Amino acid sequence: MAIFSEVETLDGQEMESLQWKRLNDTVAHVYHNVPFYQKAFEENEFTPEDLCSWNDFQKLPFTKKHHLRENYPFGLLATPQEDVVRIHASSGTSGKPTVVAYTEKDIQNWGEMVARAIYMAGGRKGDILHNAYGYGLFTGGLGLHNGAERLGCATVPISGGNTKNQITLIQDFKPRIVCSTPSYLLNIGETMKTLGIDPADTSLDYAVLGAEPWSEEMRDSIEDMFDIKASDIYGLSEVMGPGVAMECADCQDGLHIAEDHFLVEVIDPETLEQVSDGEDGELVFTSLTKEALPIIRYRTGDIASITRGTCPCGRKTAKMSRVKGRVDDMLIIRGVNVFPTELERYIGNVKGVTPHYQVHLKKRGALDHAELHVEVSEDFYGTLPNYDLNHPTAQELIKNLQKVLKMEALVSIDVTLKEPHTIPRSEGKAKRVVDSRKAMSKSI
């Protein structure tokens, strides 16, 4: 089977020795060049010479997002500022943004990783690639762009938004690959339909989708709509950007981690202990090759599991499951923990509704209250007398949805049906939870 780089087929021991060497270099690099890490290591009575085994590595402190904020803007730089050739930042919803920086070598490595990822999704040199990820401080747009050029794709840097223009260029340029958030690609497909264009008739064969959690059911909807293979890409700016892991289009069963550049751990977010392979926990990454902003044991907040072994595609790198959700996004509805994507999975199985949904959190008296808003399909809507969503047929659909969510996700939740095209469409990351409570607690 076609594989972009031989490093993806290194056996376990070869990969481990490559990682071990690079880890030692990284630990020494941050200790000698980043006062934050020097102090953190010394507080743990640790110097780079103490790193003699993988157990020693686990004595190193974790890095968290607030550490990046506290060292805003350039406090975590491990190279002189004149060696930096790119700066990205994520807009913080609270406080200062997190800033990340890259040397020329970092940009090259990142490009190589993303080229590998696009190749894994089915992209090849010479393809036209429509990049609808947002360009700017967000790593998505330029990250995919750099990798697409590295692979040799004719890259169309359209960025997000201006959906009708996106459609014109897809029809005129005839790209084979599209990169976007899944919710935005769904939006593009729906808009095509309203213009009388069948998304399945476009030139697109493959999609690289990410930057937000999504479900298998969402994948099915997108693949059917466009008649394409849609694969999941993972990454986050604090670690590098998109391309940290990528699903192979051949198997679509887990995302291959670029283990030559990142060391992955999965921990229990409460006890901070490592969990076994196959078990869900919080992903923790250590960069192994980054020069400008290396990161040690970064707690991502993303919940997933890891499996190891040879994939049917031939790659031997560890695979992570789809991200179920972020630790911060978990809802507790009537005592049951649930991620919005789990609701998405089950909504997708119910006939009569669409994958467009939002969970609204409100105060009702002293209590918190959750309500699922979900759009009905146009076909279903057309069968309702006077388009009446209070009609007994619609009420029956609500009961059916509630029954499925109760049985499958163990969640009892109020459901409100919405008319087609009334839930806001995303042009980037979809907003799945609308929290209009004053308190920040998400316990309901």
Ligand SMILES: [Zn+2]
């Ligand atoms: Zn594979």
